[in-house]
Amino acid sequence: MPLLFLFLLLFFSPLFLTLSLSQTTQPPKGYLIDCGALSETQIEGREWLPDSGFVSTGTPKNITTPVLLPTLKTLRSFPLRVTKHCYSVPVYRGAKYTVRTTYFYGGVNGPDRPSPPVFDQIVDGTLWSVVNTTRDYVNGNSTFYEGVFLAQGKFMSFCIGSNTYTDSDPFISALEFLILGGSLYNTTDFTNYGLSLVARHSFGYSGQPIRSVRKLLSSSIRCPQS
Numbered sequence: 001m002p003l004l005f006l007f008l009l010l011f012f013s014p015l016f017l018t019l020s021l022s023q024t025t026q027p028p029k030g031y032l033i034d035c036g037a038l039s040e041t042q043i044e045g046r047e048w049l050p051d052s053g054f055v056s057t058g059t060p061k062n063i064t065t066p067v068l069l070p071t072l073k074t075l076r077s078f079p080l081r082v083t084k085h086c087y088s089v090p091v092y093r094g095a096k097y098t099v100r101t102t103y104f105y106g107g108v109n110g111p112d113r114p115s116p117p118v119f120d121q122i123v124d125g126t127l128w129s130v131v132n133t134t135r136d137y138v139n140g141n142s143t144f145y146e147g148v149f150l151a152q153g154k155f156m157s158f159c160i161g162s163n164t165y166t167d168s169d170p171f172i173s174a175l176e177f178l179i180l181g182g183s184l185y186n187t188t189d190f191t192n193y194g195l196s197l198v199a200r201h202s203f204g205y206s207g208q209p210i211r212s213v214r215k216l217l218s219s220s221i222r223c224p225q226s
């Protein structure tokens with residue numbers, strides 16, 4: 001009986017499901033992950049997944065202040081004392097992905113922490129950037145960062161890291177992985193650099209959500225790095 005129970009527990013654990021899914025089916029072309037959400041939601045015809053299948057640490061939290069975008073209503077908060085918290089997302093090895101991260105603090109760390117924490121975001125073990133949403137947050141805006149990365153394995157890891165400048169629990173509101181067609185970024189030699197960052201931007205926005213990633217990319221990517 002205990003053995004059966006263990007088996008059932010393992011079988012239905014998110015890790016096992018993720019692993020077995022990745023072995024039997026191909027990953028989709030991308031993932032829209034609504035961090036801290038408890039269930040799937042349909043937003044403007046696109047399906048957002050809860051993040052519980054991609055991460056095993058942190059706590060889902062609700063924002064109590066009004067937000068402009070549905071995905072900002074929830075976030076996942078991570079304890080400050082642990083230096084790294086990682087999402088693991090199934091990908092196609094060798095494909096390029098646009099990774100977009102969105103942050104809206106919403107005061108979740110309490111009234112004695114009115115300012116959002118500043119922390120690191122890390123892709124496949126490489127520091128992507130420091131996440132500083134302070135200025136946008138003062139203006140009531142969320143912040144997003146966008147980069148293009150090469151999938152080196154069957155999973156890509158995205159981590160939130162605490163650093164010396166992090167003074168309260170770091171968090172994330174949304175995480176998007178979108179596969180790129182081969183013709184885009186043709187000119188960048190990803191294989192020589194392993195993991196390359198083509199563009200990095202942060203925007204605050206209070207108006208309409210950005211509907212087209214392609215449109216966004218063509219309008220924002222002007223200065224490839226490396």
Ligand SMILES: *[C@@H]1O[C@H](CO)[C@@H](O)[C@H](O)[C@H]1NC(C)=O
Binds near residue numbers: 038060062
């Ligand atoms: C967040 O809101 C959802 C939906 O209203 C609710 O089910 C959930 O318990 C809330 N979570 C927390 C941590 O308050």
Ligand SMILES: *[C@@H]1O[C@H](CO)[C@@H](O)[C@H](O)[C@H]1NC(C)=O
Binds near residue numbers: 118132133134135165
């Ligand atoms: C974050 O940004 C704010 C506003 O631009 C700035 O004052 C602050 O020094 C930054 N914090 C860190 C740790 O870089």
Ligand SMILES: *[C@@H]1O[C@H](CO)[C@@H](O)[C@H](O)[C@H]1NC(C)=O
Binds near residue numbers: 183186187
């Ligand atoms: C992309 O690469 C293919 C084959 O190497 C080439 O034919 C095509 O012109 C390239 N496209 C761009 C936009 O560089």
Ligand SMILES: *[C@@H]1O[C@H](CO)[C@@H](O)[C@H](O)[C@H]1NC(C)=O
Binds near residue numbers: 140141203204205206
């Ligand atoms: C951010 O908020 C300010 C003040 O509400 C607004 O004027 C601005 O358009 C917003 N967006 C950006 C990108 O700063």
